[in-house]
Amino acid sequence: MLSPAVKSDIRACYQTLQAQLPHFVPRKVQNYLVAELAKTLAGDYDNKRRLFVAEAGTGVGKSMAYLMGAIPFALNNNKKVVISTATVALQEQLANKDIPFFRRICPKPFDFILAKGRQRYCCAHKLSAVADTDSIQGALFTQKPKQNEQRLLNDMYSAFSRGKWDGDRDSWPKPIADHLWQAIASDKHTCHAGLHAHRQCPFAKAREAMDKADVVVVNHSLLLADLELGGGVILPEPEQCLYMIDEAHHLPTVARDFSAANASLLGATGWLEKLNQATVKLGNTADMKRANRFVDSLLDAIQLLIPTLRDTNQIISGLPLNEDGCYRFVDGELPDALVEPCQQLKQASKKANQSLAKIHDLINERLKENDISAKLADPALAESAFFLQRLENLEKVWSLMAQPNANKGAPLARWVQRCQEREDDRWVHVSPLEVGWRLDQMLWSRAAGVGLFSATLRALNQFSYFCRQVGLSENDGTRYLALPSPFDYANQARLIVPAMPCxxxxxxxxxxxxxKVLEYLEGETASLVLFASYWQMHQVAKTLEPHCRRHQWQLLCQGTLSRGALLEQHKKAVAAGKTSIVFGTGSFSEGLDLPGNLLTNLIITKIPFAVPTSPVEEAHAEYIEKCGGNPFLQISVPEASKKLVQSVGRLLRKEEDSGRVVLLDRRIITRRYGQSLLDSLPPFKRVVEQ
Structure with a gap:
């Protein structure tokens, strides 16, 4: 049950919020969201399954709601809050605005931190080494730094040494080239607190601060990275955390991508040959008496990997590629000729990975025991870490490729692709189709509590599609809530479906x-037109450009400028009373914020149906058909429903906004599924032209 202390703290937050914001308007839906989240976390609905899924429309104020519902509960129950987002923009809004404000109104003090992956931090020890031109930098660089690059490294080291820079790549004022950053980036193999030289590394300090923080803000990728490692490695233990997952509609895709793997065949033989040449040297650094059997094991594994990879490339090269240079294995089933090589590559890559890891650990031990100098150990550790990362990926690829399809559930999607850099090489790809069971295993069944939030979780007014994607059930004890936006849609906006000749x-x-687009641009000063493809967008732009020049309309196409610069130009033109039109594709249907008079006319050219063109999408459609289902109705229509809701959501961003949505796709009227799509949209006043 929700304790009196938590109730009191939530009430105090709300009262202070009202006092600090003179124009604050209480919203019943926001209050309800806070209360239902807090009760779910307290186990009021299900003591064993404290999971909460909420779709909250624009204007509900869901960020403040989950801060108010989760943080007081966590502080009173000795738990931590992990907030995960899909976009950098929301992360920055939470870390720079929402959480600092909430901390001022919360009756109990708390600390928070914006957490990043290890690769975003430099290693202080490596930075020191590359700043010293006489030191070990040759082992750290794939190419010798130029004079200006060496000056940059020296400047970074100087700033870090004087406490003027914290070692975070994102906080350095200028861009840092990838090849330079890779030389100094923290990595799990060489940078850990067990080595004295790395105890003051930026990531170690950030990890320490993370352990002390009550609230941790992450992105979905970092959340998945921690869970894939078993949980509690980068972030706090799942059993001690309340996870508030915002922009949760992105979670299934991020989780699937995280479970996927790929590697080239001949490309892998190239770095394996280099590892073959370096193995004895690494063994000597580790002390050959102790490392001898691991060196032999590694060399044996490499001698099997290289020819087997070449033979496998020969077999795969005979497969008929499509026009995109791909060949997908039907139902994820490998041909007989590939079954044995995949098993051999799985076993050999595992053996190589384990053997090199032992050699790496022995070098670490010698360094820790002062049995070897850092001058000798550091280049060996850097080199072995480089190869370990590649061996880990190679093992993952071939373990998945060799994994037989299960009798139940979806198979793995497996496909090969021509290598662009090298015509005779092939990339091998493998990806799960469904990841819900993994999310349940890693998160839902372990976390102290979870809240999943988005403005678009339902498809066709139901949570069932999202549930299938993330491994939840509508009757498993999870609490579901769909909260409408406080906007007066019927009076603030119209949805127009024009008569179309085709x-x-x-x-x-x-x-x-x-x-048609020109017809609905006439007389409007701030418009956004969403297209289904870049090609179609550019074709219509060419048609309209003479008219725009003649009438001095500003036409801004996605891709001509960065998103931020393009929107800035649009804002300036609208502020000056000029007509400004933004053309964009699907990515502009989400996260684009143009409140007030910055957008009053939204034109959607087509219902955003995604054509299953990627091998994963094709494999998923194939699996559904095999199970007797209809991929169009089970995947395409629900996805289109979510994207269409996101698209129309660009129009009204604040309660005083108004305007119109023009949908130039008559299928929403003429097709059987159209009514379902219409019913899932906000209740705009509708005008259907005949």
């Missing part, structure tokens, strides 16, 4: 679009 599948549709 539907999007027709060849002449793009030609028709030019005239």
């Amino acid at each position: 539907e999007p599948q027709a060849k002449q549709f793009t030609d028709v679009l030019g005239d």
Whole structure:
């Protein structure tokens, strides 16, 4: 049950919030969201399953709601709050604005930190080494730094030594080239607190600060990275955490990508040959008496890996590639000729990885025991770490490739692709189709409590599609909530479906679009037009450019400028009373914030159906068909519903906003699924032209 102390702290937060914001308008839906989240975390609905899924429309104020519902509960129950987002923009909003403000109104003090992955921090020891031109930098660099690059490294070391820089790549004022950063970036193999020289590394300090913080802000990728390692490695233990997962509709894709793996065949033989040449030297540094059996084991594994990779490339080279240079294995099943090589590569890569890890550990031990100087150990550790990272990936690829398809559940998607850099080489890819069971295993069944939030979690007004993606069930004890936006949609905006001479599948549709888009731009000063493809966007832009020049309209196309610069130009033109039009594709349907008079006219050219073109999407559709389902109705329509809701969500950002949405796709009226799509949209006043 929710304790009196937590209730009191939440009430105090709310009262202080009202006092600090003179124009604050209480929202019943926000209050309800806070209360339901807090009760779920307290186990009021299900003591064993404290999971909360909430779709909260624009204007509800969900960020403040989950801060108010989760942080007081965590502080009173000795738990930590981990907030995960999909975008940098929301991370920065939380870390720079929302959480500092909430800390001022919260009756109990708390600390928070914006957490980043290890690779975003430099290693102080490596930085010191590369700043010393007589030191070990040859082992750390893939190419010798130029004079200006060496000056940059020296400047970074000087700033770090004087406490003027914290070692975070993102806080350095200028861009740092990838090859330079890779030489000094922290890595799990060589940078750990067990080695004295690395105890003051930026990541070690950040990890220490993370352990002390009550609230940790991360992105979905870092969250998944920690969970894949077993949880509690980078972030606090799941059993001690309340996870507030914002922008949760992105979680299934991020989780799937994290479980996927790929590697080239001949490319791998190249670095394996270099490892073969370096193995004895690494063994000597580790002390050959102790490392001898691991050196022999590693050399044996490499001698099997290299020819088997070449033979496998020969077999794969005979497969018929499609126009994109891909070949996907139907149902994820490998041909007989590949089954044995995949098993051999799995076993050999595992053996190589384990053997090199032992050699690496022995070098670490000698360094720790002062049995070897840092001058000798550091280059060997850097070199072995370089190869270890590649061997770990190689083992993951071939373990997944060799894994037989299970009798139950979806198979793995497996495909090969031509290497662009080298015509005779092939990339091998493997990816799961469904990741819900992994999320349940890693997170839902372990966490002290979880809240999942987004403005678009439901598809076709139901949570079932999202549940299937993330491994939840609608009757497993999880608490579900769909909260409407406080906006008065019927009076603030109209949805217009114009009469059209044809539907999007027709060849002449793009030609028709030019005239129709122009018709609905006339008389409007701030417009956003969303297209299904870059090609179609550019075709319509070419058609409209003469008219725009003649009438001095500003036409801004996605890709001509950075997103921030493009929106800044749009804002300046609107502020000056000029007509400004933004053309964008699907990525502009989410996260684009143009409140007030910055957007009053939103034109959507097509229902955003995604064509299953990637091997993973094709494999998923194939699996659903095999199970007797309909991929279009089970995947395409629900996904289109979510994207369409996101698209129309660009129009009204604040309660005083107004405008219109124009949908130039008559299928929403003429097709059977169209009514379901319409019903999932906000209750705009509808105008359907005949």
